[in-house]
Amino acid sequence: xxxxxxxxxxxxxxxxxxxxxxxxxxxxxxxxxxxxxxxxxxxxxxxxxxxxxxxxxxxxxxxxxxxxxxxxxxxxxxxxxxxxxxxxxxxxxxxxxxxxxxxxxxxxxxxxx
Amino acid sequence: xxxxxxxxxxxxxxxxxxxxxxxxxxxxxxxxxxxxxxxxxxxxxxxxxxxxxxxxxxxxxxxxxxxxxxxxxxxxxxxxxxxxxxxxxxxxxxxxxxxxxxxxxxxxxxxxxxxxxx
Numbered sequence: 764x765x766x767x768x769x770x771x772x773x774x775x776x777x778x779x780x781x782x783x784x785x786x787x788x789x790x791x792x793x794x795x796x797x798x799x800x801x802x803x804x805x806x807x808x809x810x811x812x813x814x815x816x817x818x819x820x821x822x823x824x825x826x827x828x829x830x831x832x833x834x835x836x837x838x839x840x841x842x843x844x845x846x847x848x849x850x851x852x853x854x855x856x857x858x859x860x861x862x863x864x865x866x867x868x869x870x871x872x873x874x875x876x
Numbered sequence: 877x878x879x880x881x882x883x884x885x886x887x888x889x890x891x892x893x894x895x896x897x898x899x900x901x902x903x904x905x906x907x908x909x910x911x912x913x914x915x916x917x918x919x920x921x922x923x924x925x926x927x928x929x930x931x932x933x934x935x936x937x938x939x940x941x942x943x944x945x946x947x948x949x950x951x952x953x954x955x956x957x958x959x960x961x962x963x964x965x966x967x968x969x970x971x972x973x974x975x976x977x978x979x980x981x982x983x984x985x986x987x988x989x990x991x992x993x994x
Contacts, residue, residue, distance in 0.1 A: 806882065
């Protein structure tokens with residue numbers, strides 16, 4: 764079985780403060796993990812990916828995520844939020860090749876000026 | 877980077893009519909494309925897997941006669957919503973993976989189609 768849990772459906776931060784979006788997963792295989800961002804009425808854009816190389820992964824727009832196998836977590840962070848970061852973020856797990864893809868329910872990030 | 881183009885971005889149609897949505901991989905070939913439906917405040921629901929040159933594989937609960945999928949070439953898949961009803965109103969997104977990539981290479985998504993059935 765495979766699952767993804769995004770622990771917060773909604774996160775609100777002030778501009779310039781750190782961002783933490785949490786994701787936990789379970790998988791019977793060695794998973795590949797991804798974070799995608801979706802702006803309103805748009806498709807999903809890849810932020811970063813973990814595919815069994817370095818556990819700390821840097822992505823676009825200053826985001827990064829750390830794969831922690833012992834905690835089965837892949838939390839997304841950014842040191843300083845920008846207004847343009849306001850969007851919905853999805854944690855995604857692949858295993859067994861791309862045939863088995865599981866999406867988290869999404870976390871809506873609000874950035875307050 | 878790999879680009880997936882989805883068209884139209886928005887469509888409004890009358891109940892009972894059919895709507896075709898196109899998904900194209902612009903700079904790579906994709907033997908497999910995926911069609912998702914996204915409900916408000918919900919995650920993406922996989923509807924079907926589109927296979928070039930063969931029949932699509934539908935997820936449980938998705939009506940194959942209502943959501944017709946055609947994948948006639950390595951760069952184009954189409955989803956046709958037949959005899960649309962207001963409950964079919966939703967956001968539809970396609971994705972594809974570069975067939976030349978590794979098995980864990982990421983999916984590339986189209987920008988989605990907002991379908992409104994009146």
